[in-house]
Amino acid sequence: MPARDAEFTELIRKRISQLQQLGWYHSIELKDGQVIKGLQSLEHLRFRLAQFPVPEDLTGKRVLDIGAWDGWFSFEMERRGAQVVAVDSHKHKNFEIARELLGSKVEHHVADICKLTPAEFGTFDIVLFFGVLYHTKHPLLALENVCNLATDMAFIESHVSDDGEDPAAPPVMEFYETTELGGQFDNWVGPNTSCLLAFCRTAGFARTELESVIQNRAHVTCHRQWPATQPASPAPFLVGVSPSADGYISIWFRSEQKELNCDNVFPRIGPYGSRPVHVSQTDADGWHVNCKLFPGETEVSLHVRNSAESNRARVGQALGLPQTAKPKIHSVTDGKTWELSRIHSGCISIWAAGLNDDLVKIAINGVYLPAIFISCPDTEGLRQVNAILPASLKPGEARVSLVSGELESDPVTVEVVNDSQ
Ligand SMILES: C[S@@+](CC[C@H](N)C(=O)[O-])C[C@H]1O[C@@H](n2cnc3c(N)ncnc32)[C@H](O)[C@@H]1O
Structure with missing residues (x-):
């Protein structure tokens, strides 16, 4: 060397x-x-x-x-x-x-x-x-x-x-x-x-x-992701989304599928899979799932088994854009039967345009109800907003409006039907 x-x-x-x-x-x-x-x-x-x-x-x-x-x-x-x-x-x-x-x-x-x-x-x-x-x-x-x-x-x-x-x-x-x-x-x-x-x-x-x-x-x-699947059955339909304690979220959805549980329901929060901690059946085709909500993520959807992905919803109270003009109600339906301008007990659904702000409420005969679900805009820019109806709601005509931020839509009139009569 x-x-x-x-x-x-x-x-x-x-x-x-x-x-x-x-x-x-x-x-x-x-x-x-x-x-x-x-x-x-x-x-x-x-x-x-x-x-x-x-x-x-x-x-x-x-x-x-x-x-x-x-x-x-x-x-x-x-x-x-x-x-x-x-x-x-x-x-x-x-x-x-x-x-x-x-x-x-x-x-x-x-x-x-x-x-x-x-x-x-x-x-x-x-x-x-x-x-x-x-x-x-x-x-x-x-x-x-x-x-x-x-x-x-x-x-x-x-x-x-x-x-x-x-x-x-x-x-x-x-x-x-x-x-x-x-x-x-x-x-x-x-x-x-x-x-x-x-x-x-x-x-x-x-x-x-x-x-x-x-x-x-x-x-x-x-x-952080669910495995990719080839959709082979109809998509579930989200009807309600609401944040709950400890950074979790409740999601209500409809699906014809049977025996759903934590291993065959696949919520997605923003771009991430979120494993259910609880899945229960609410009625014949109604389901409720709880899962973790991730910081800063507001968009929610899910699939079950090998279904297509559901409609997307935003976690209520998190749209985050300034409300500069009055929102406008396009239509009001019952949240379960989808009858137009006719609501039973349970849930009310409103389709509205120009809905931006963080705080969304439905007013019915002057009673303000928090939104439990706000969908992403459809192709016409309409968002679906759901709220749970108060048990005290009397049958007859009711005035319904939608509040977004500081601004309230013009009211529309709907018929309230009492199913127990
Ligand atoms: C046992 S060593 C492991 C080192 C290396 N990751 C490995 O597995 O070989 C633990 C290391 O974690 C660091 N550590 C301990 N507590 C931590 C904390 N709260 N956040 C970040 N690092 C931490 C320690 O300083 C140390 O360097």
């Missing part, structure tokens, strides 16, 4: 040996094949990643690596072609050193997942959440943020308190007040595998798949 080359190799060897003193969690392979050895070998890191169906080619994708530490997963995502943002609640100097040595363009920020929202760095096709959940004091909040940051998939690896062998195990979580887990104070929770999966669903993911549990580490792939 020529003297200069030998000198250079010796310099690199010394530099690696100095770097080695810094103490690494991840091993990092440099461009010339030399390896800074960390607590976790390259083989082990590759084995951990191989638990998940992460595409080999990530060209054009944005990836977020949460709790990146020394950054092996971030650099691997970049190697696969992704644009990568790495965050960690602590500033890890080794990440910066590795980034420089690798000539990497991964963005590196200090951020706490319990506070991170898409407002900071946007959303990501893929989110990696490896080895962080059990370090958080508020694990469900952290997972909700992970869900809100992902547009397609999140890969979640966490310590679990069991071996994941019993899929029917009740969901329970251990709490570590001090140093019970691994002698470390920053370990807070140990969900069992059932609990971890339930948390992922509750956080808002449409689908969760348990990939493996190895030595108390569970690997879960979480999807």
